[in-house]
Amino acid sequence: MKRVAAIDVTRGLVMVIMALDHVRDLLHTPALTQNPTDLTTTTPAIFLTRWVTHLCAPTFVFLSGTSAYLSLRKQTSHEQTNALRFLRSRGFVLLFLELTVINFAFWFDLPFQSLMLQVIYAIGFGLVILSFLARLSARTVGIIGLVIIVGHNILQLVPTFTDPAARLVWALLFRTDFFSISPTFALLVAYPVIPWLGIMLVGFACGQWLQEPIQERKRRFLRIGLGALALFIVLRFLNMYGDPAPWSSQKNALFTFFSFINVTKYPPSLLYDLVTLGLMLVFFASIDGIENAFTRWMTVYGKVPMFYYILHWYLVHLSMIGMALWQGYSLADLPSGPMNFGRPANAGISLEYVYLVWMTIVLFLYPLCRWYGRYKSEHPTMRWLRYI
16 A cells, blocks of 8 residues: 555654654743643743644554554555564564663663653553554454543542552553652653553554545545544533543633643543544645645654654753753753753743744754655665664
């Protein structure tokens, strides 16, 4: 089956947007103390800068499932066994990278006093589970995914476990949680597996429709995307189910709108999934089959997602250190310890400079991603390239 360019374009766009959030996290002046979606302290520019990046993780996870479907369906029955093994091994490789290379990029801390399980953990674990579920029909996998997406918010009613082992297992699977293990080590489970697995399974099931004629699948994805957005509006307006944080009237109409769209990501609520995946599917339908300068540019990033992801974190962190040095701090002034990025408390830049650093990093990565994409396509026999 011919490669679906819209997958690379959509993935490339959200990867570019993702870098903005990470630059803001590490370099923006108020980022150490201010929650950008706290309507009592945020500004419209800061809120929207954070909110738009909500699109990234669910799109990344959804398209991981879609790509897995397309990869498996290209194989014969005999080849599918090996393909499922590769899917499983790729999941384990992603877990290894998350625990080592990527976490070092977060903290630049060789003793590894901090461990944060983010989107690559969720994707890696999800691929391992999907490698067993993929023998089922796409319809069955999709139904399992929908049940998880619609129903997992009920699990938020489960009280916090007092037993540390049970609490850890529950966090790894269902609930975002923080563990201060010792004065020199802390664990943050930011992306519990099961809520994100639901998104991956639905993405896997949607892969079957990418085999349809382009105009037919464009209409289908547009209808599903608009339907998801309509369902989001209805459920959010009712304020009864789908997100643990209800919306409310605020000081003006703009902030009331912000409250309406201010959905929960950790873990992803039903309403978070509906609005982000709805917008993603509408975008996907709008650019599917279109080739222009924008789609070609985004494709360069979207074809090498893991390569981009790892490099951009190192560049963002190095930019933070460079910012601190430029503002008069020395390397000795950079703080260390669990859950500490190493940024001095008073270091930071304003939001407009955050955007400037973000654009610089994204542009810097373009020729590197283009080179690596070509290198991968020219060396199909180098198996390890399939993992990064």
